[in-house]
Amino acid sequence: MPELPEVQTVLDTLETKIKDCKIEKIKIIYKPIVSCNETTFKRKLLNQHFRSFKRRGKYLLFEMDDITLVSHLRMEGKYFILDESVPLSKHDHVIFYLDNGKQLRYNDVRKFGRMELIEKKDDYSDFKDLGPEPFSDKFSVSYCKEYLKDKKGPIKQTLLDQSFVAGIGNIYADEILFAIKVDPRTPSDKLNDQDLKNLIRSTRTILKKAIKAGGTTIRSYTSSLGVTGRFQLSLKVHTMKNCPECGAEIIKTVVGSRGTYYCPVCQKGR
DNA sequence: AGTTTGACCCGGACGC
DNA sequence: TGCGTCCGGGTCAAAC
Numbered sequence: 280m281p282e283l284p285e286v287q288t289v290l291d292t293l294e295t296k297i298k299d300c301k302i303e304k305i306k307i308i309y310k311p312i313v314s315c316n317e318t319t320f321k322r323k324l325l326n327q328h329f330r331s332f333k334r335r336g337k338y339l340l341f342e343m344d345d346i347t348l349v350s351h352l353r354m355e356g357k358y359f360i361l362d363e364s365v366p367l368s369k370h371d372h373v374i375f376y377l378d379n380g381k382q383l384r385y386n387d388v389r390k391f392g393r394m395e396l397i398e399k400k401d402d403y404s405d406f407k408d409l410g411p412e413p414f415s416d417k418f419s420v421s422y423c424k425e426y427l428k429d430k431k432g433p434i435k436q437t438l439l440d441q442s443f444v445a446g447i448g449n450i451y452a453d454e455i456l457f458a459i460k461v462d463p464r465t466p467s468d469k470l471n472d473q474d475l476k477n478l479i480r481s482t483r484t485i486l487k488k489a490i491k492a493g494g495t496t497i498r499s500y501t502s503s504l505g506v507t508g509r510f511q512l513s514l515k516v517h518t519m520k521n522c523p524e525c526g527a528e529i530i531k532t533v534v535g536s537r538g539t540y541y542c543p544v545c546q547k548g549r
Numbered sequence: 550a551g552t553t554t555g556a557c558c559c560g561g562a563c564g565c
Numbered sequence: 566t567g568c569g570t571c572c573g574g575g576t577c578a579a580a581c
Contacts, residue, residue: 390558391574393575448573
């Protein structure tokens with residue numbers, strides 16, 4: 280499922296493929312994907328060009344001439360760029376007809392993804408109450424300390440809270456906590472300064488590595504399949520059976536109603 | 550009043 | 566073949 284690295288990869292790939300393309304027609308097959316009024320959505324996007332490509336957390340932001348198209352892939356949203364002659368597939372929900380004869384197709388098996396329009400801004404830092412980007416200077420030890428103060432809920436759950444830091448999903452939350460050797464159930468306010476330093480560093484390292492891997496993998500897919508949003512993961516705990524460090528059996532449990540993997544030997548509470 | 554939990558949206562996968 | 570159940574990101578309502 281797309282988390283920050285995958286969203287970034289999709290964005291980068293779309294930028295190379297449809298930058299400055301014009302939308303000539305829009306077909307909405309499954310209406311709830313588009314959050315706003317259908318007529319307004321079409322009217323405002325018609326004859327607009329894809330000018331710049333930005334990301335905020337897991338949201339794709341397509342800046343057009345006069346408006347910003349926001350897209351969230353949720354669980355399984357995918358974009359394909361295909362010739363109009365290619366038959367529609369079962370889970371294609373929104374079709375953008377481009378001026379180069381290609382179509383940008385939004386495909387989503389679960390139908391959880393959403394699109395909406397917002398005003399263009401120079402700065403999307405206030406967008407949807409999202410927390411800082413993991414790579415921004417705002418994601419600092421002092422910020423984490425302040426945010427986590429008196430937070431009793433498990434640190435894993437806080438990592439998934441998009442208003443704490445934007446873009447981390449279930450898989451990377453497990454991977455980050457494994458990297459810093461902290462038990463996912465640890466109360467959020469129990470992490471010490473060193474833990475927070477490690478948390479910030481590991482988050483950036485892991486996400487960066489995944490973006491790199493995503494970029495590598497997706498290039499081999501794009502020529503035939505369009506933007507599938509698939510990318511390789513080098514997972515250490517999530518879905519693993521044994522710990523790559525100590526060999527202990529990985530525990531699978533539920534934290535904050537999310538499936539959670541951790542090593543009972545390497546990862547300690549505080 | 551602020552924080553936290555839970556239902557919801559979906560359909561594929563899986564177990565019986 | 567056919568049910569029933571589980572899973573999950575973000576939103577929003579309800580409960581604490």
